[in-house]
Amino acid sequence: DAKTTQPPSMDCAEGRAANLPCNHSTISGNEYVYWYRQIHSQGPQYIIHGLKNNETNEMASLIITEDRKSSTLILPHATLRDTAVYYCIVANTGTASKLTFGTGTRLQVTL
């Protein structure tokens, strides 16, 4: 699976948009970009995933560059409850797709 690079930490003011970048320059054509987050002492929570088109759901938006070498997760109105470690992972989809977790980005949302 392709490796990802994320900044180790970011701060965001409550109510503002949080934009979390991810580089995945070695992504292959059949690999998706997945985003998960982990709040302290809990299991990872699925946020969103995409192949090449931008995606949006009730939690976030995912913007993937045209060359697919990077992406940005956008939390439109961050709240204190969004404080967590955010993981960007690239992997194949389908049965038995392994997810390789990197170190992620620790997002701290402040008042």
Added chain:
Amino acid sequence: GAVVSQHPSWVICKSGTSVKIECRSLDFQATTMFWYRQFPKQSLMLMATSNEGSKATYEQGVEKDKFLINHASLTLSTLTVTSAHPEDSSFYICSAEKGGTNQPQHFGDGTRLSIL
């Protein structure tokens, strides 16, 4: 939908005992489940892939005789840590894949294991 439940959420045991952790997919069938381990201030590390009705596939460096995995049904996988020692103390997390294309994995809330 796509809820994964783990039990117990927290367990403390004496050294040398065996501990069983259950992972259930509550509202979907999962032919494949995954077991991860996470040490403090580190990321999740995949231990093994659990396949319903067949033997689990272990990652390099994970002892299959120490971490016994059973995936007897489409909604239940168990991880047994045999003869646990203090160095096995960790946060164990499972995930389940709903099956089909374009489906993400969903994770349980983890089991914190402390061996005294």
